[in-house]
Amino acid sequence: MNSNPTTPAPSQDGRAQDEPDITREESVPSDGQDHDGEKMMEELGRDKPGQPLAPIDEKG
Structure with a gap:
């Protein structure tokens, strides 16, 4: 066991876990249609009362 309380414990593969694990996140499609x-x-x-900020597109 590590006697220095400020040193992070090694992870399963022996490296210190100083950054969060990378996860896959959903992204906006590259064609701009979300x-x-x-x-x-x-x-x-x-x-909210009033006109919409953008016209309603009937194609989409």
Whole structure:
């Protein structure tokens, strides 16, 4: 066991765990179409009076 309390304990592979593990995160598609994000923005804006910030696109 390590007697120095400021030194991190080694991880399973022997390296000190000083950075979080890399995880795969969902990203916005590269074509610029984020349908889930657009839907959330519409739902959040429903309770606000006035015109929408962007015109509603019937294609999408």
